[in-house]
Amino acid sequence: SNKLKSTLLLGLFLLIGSVSYGQVIKMRTSSIAYRYISEYNDWTDWSDFEEVSALVVIDIDRERITIYTKETQVYDIVKYEGSEVDYEGDDIMSFFCVDDDGDACGIDLVKLNSRNGQNQLYVRFADLQFAYYVNVLD
Numbered sequence: 001s002n003k004l005k006s007t008l009l010l011g012l013f014l015l016i017g018s019v020s021y022g023q024v025i026k027m028r029t030s031s032i033a034y035r036y037i038s039e040y041n042d043w044t045d046w047s048d049f050e051e052v053s054a055l056v057v058i059d060i061d062r063e064r065i066t067i068y069t070k071e072t073q074v075y076d077i078v079k080y081e082g083s084e085v086d087y088e089g090d091d092i093m094s095f096f097c098v099d100d101d102g103d104a105c106g107i108d109l110v111k112l113n114s115r116n117g118q119n120q121l122y123v124r125f126a127d128l129q130f131a132y133y134v135n136v137l138d
Contacts, residue, residue: 024059025057025136026055026057026137027057027058027136027137028054028055028056028135028137029053029056029067029121029132029133030133030135031050032049032052032132033046034129035047037126054067055068056068056121056134064076065077065095065097073123074099074100075105075107075123076097077095077097078104079095079096080095082094089113090111090112091113092108092109092110104126105123106124107123108121108122108124110122119133119134120133
């Protein structure tokens with residue numbers, strides 16, 4: 001699992017930029033949007049982004065991502081699924097995770113090179129998705 005940790009750490013540094021060299025990366029959300037599976041079994045449009053300030057902690061050693069919203073969201077990283085550059089030139093790191101209820105989800109960290117390097121964090125369940133804009137804390 002040390003290979004996973006070093007790969008995660010390297011990828012996060014490359015994706016987010018210059019952050020401190022600890023095993024914990026902290027970010028602050030600035031806004032959130034969501035979408036869900038409708039009664040017609042298709043995805044709704046994304047909601048408008050709403051302001052929300054929540055702490056996000058990526059703990060490499062514990063292989064855990066925690067989002068401190070009104071209800072704390074804890075995601076254990078099961079597998080690092082790799083990184084890619086999408087058609088717009090944005091960098092995406094993907095993780096397969098499990099929440100406290102044992103529900104599987106995907107978490108993507110995205111550096112929007114197409115939008116001045118802004119960072120986003122996506123949490124993707126089978127029937128619900130969240131997108132946060134995030135800023136790295138020193």
